[in-house]
């Protein structure tokens with residue numbers, strides 16, 4: 001069930017970063033601390049927890065999987081497909097930084113007597129569960145849940161992916177929203193933070209949540225014309241069909257935004273062509289099975305798209 005859930009999160013047909021899986025393994029193992037399992041220090045880890053941003057060994061990956069996806073989302077470095085934003089989360093975090101969060105009250109001396117590759121599995125499991133489920137080796141957060149959530153809403157617009165991970169690990173809600181429905185993901189989108197958007201999604205944030213104007217995170221990406229965040233949201237199943245309170249889909253909004261980069265991402269993901277009559281590349285080969293409908297509701301999939309009237313300004 002776990003691997004099927006993960007497959008749903010990351011479609012198999014997505015672009016693979018760095019081509020071969022060997023390249024990806026080499027890149028990610030070069031991150032500080034990633035030459036050994038984040039938990040038991042077994043060398044050359046081949047598994048990852050994508051919401052925690054760490055590499056782990058086969059045995060610890062089984063323990064992580066047993067804790068459930070609300071604690072840890074396990075993927076194989078070699079067997080699973082990876083895309084750019086998922087790799088970016090892994091590259092930005094890594095074992096050393098993340099252990100500073102999860103083991104920050106665990107003194108260096110005690111680490112020497114911690115688990116190692118030879119530790120029996122049941123002992124490893126006790127340690128791993130204490131570390132991530134009970135957060136037994138983390139300092140207690142300052143302030144209550146409400147103040148953690150407020151700090152998350154502020155942090156997601158910033159540059160520190162590690163700070164966002166820290167707040168989430170301390171119990172901040174990945175779906176927290178301001179009173180007008182603007183949630184953490186929308187703020188990250190509007191600050192063009194694809195890696196933070198990805199981390200929020202892997203931490204359980206809902207890509208389909210709407211603000212008080214009925215806009216999803218994808219509407220916001222379209223309005224800002226941020227193609228990287230749009231690509232991440234589309235890859236994680238964000239709906240193309242949701243209409244905001246003005247009746248606009250994300251594609252309608254993208255058609256009215258300035259550069260057109262997000263528009264191209266959306267059109268491509270729907271298997272349509274961008275201005276085929278103007279001699280641009282035919283993009284219909286990239287048809288996604290999930291989005292074969294036409295935004296106009298009348299043309300068959302693959303029909304050259306006729307640009308709707310610009311909608312800039314309609315969303316305020």
Ligand SMILES: [Zn+2]
Pocket residue numbers: 037038039040041042056057058059060061
């Ligand atoms: Zn391990």
